[in-house]
Amino acid sequence: MPTAIIADDERMMRDQLRSRLEQVWPELEILAEAKNGEEAIHMVATHQPDLIFLDIRMPVKTGLEAAKEIGNQAHVVFITAYDQYAIEAFDQGAVDYVLKPADVERLGRTVARLKARLSVASSPTDMSAMLSQLAKQMGIAAKPSYLQWIQASIGQELRLIPVEEILFFQSDEKYTRVQTASYEALIRKPVRDLCEELDPALFWQIHRSTLVNAKAIAGVVRDMRGRHLVQIKGLTEKLEVSRSFVHLFKQM
Template identity: 30%
Template sequence: MRLKALIVDDERLARKELKHLLSEIDADVEVLEEADNSDAAQALIENQHFDLVFLDIQMPGRNGFELLDDLSVCPPVIFTTAYDQYALAAFEANAIDYLLKPIENDRLKAAIEKAATAGYIETSSNKIAQAEDYRDHIFIKDGEICWYVALTDLIAFGSEGNYCRVYMADAEPLIRKSLNQLQDKLNTDQFFRISRQHIINLRKITSVAVSEADTLEVTMENGLTLEMSRRQSQAFREKMSF
């Protein structure tokens, strides 16, 4: 089967070189489209079918991980980058492979063979199911520090204006997303909005107490204590049969 591919890289020469390499190794890949930024790539992915995406990481605007984080459905990805420090995050993002530039013919050939033989290229229904794996992780960037973490490892989110504080076991980064934007991406079976200011991971609660005002207070694994609104206290009681 000839794989329909998208190349996402802000450097025109890098895109040209990758297409040359694909031709040189006689890969069974047809490059349907190219994009030089994440916005253009997202528009293409949401409106066309691709079996494979070759994705750069460092680009103007949103980087490659942020693009994946904003997609509801994404084809299998092979990262192509000049930076080696993102390898772990790439594999946590379920990438097929992580190719360092300049890309070697043998590595490129092996990555494409892996995509074709390891069940990455699947039927449309299975693609959607696999894409949901991306929703199990979130890309977090605070200044120059980046994390790509499982949602199950997050403890809580707190609103700080147009920003959001992410509470993890060993860090509390501030990200440029509102609580409402995050809520749309979270599984309501696991995450619960306790007030206008906070969303908590129900699996990270260590104790629940009743306040003098008859609202609920939760203590989380990291020691964070948060008070629920009166309405959400009642909703929590109903949800948890509390």
């Protein structure tokens, strides 16, 4: 029975990949799950799996850094979002990858290739040169790993929301509101924690309780009381800018 480890810093993505693998490769045994590159390295050494599904962008150590240390201990299957450089590099080499969120049909094709490799007992690919070049192209070493998805509740449903679709976050004492163009959801993570996990070039803090997607800002107006209010594209609602963050809009 083939064995594997899944490494991704987002729990819902790990759960989704595990579920999809159960559909397309029911005989595959998932030995463990890791939430960062350091854990992935340790788990490969401990469990000695045939395969590791390794997310490229993870905290502590990236998937590329982890793959270098894992070396030929296991066949590496990278998990990646739609990244031009990654897909081009993988298509040109002998390295397998899964695009996320995992699609059953695409994952089935990857599984077919992996089964073929395992059936001939081939050694894991030496990826040292490719990993170095890929890290340079993607700027992995220079860029921190930011959240790409938010897990949020909508009634009784738990939904996975791409961060680029989120217009703003707004916290109260208990929950944080997640607003998209078409619906509203709730999470328990406060804005102060989101500030550390989201790309500051994309999400601007305009109030101690509010983060706004810079691409969703239609403009800034001042009301009769002299307050600065951010207008959000597609919404009539306006968000107050506290005095500490007014400087963000001096040139607008």
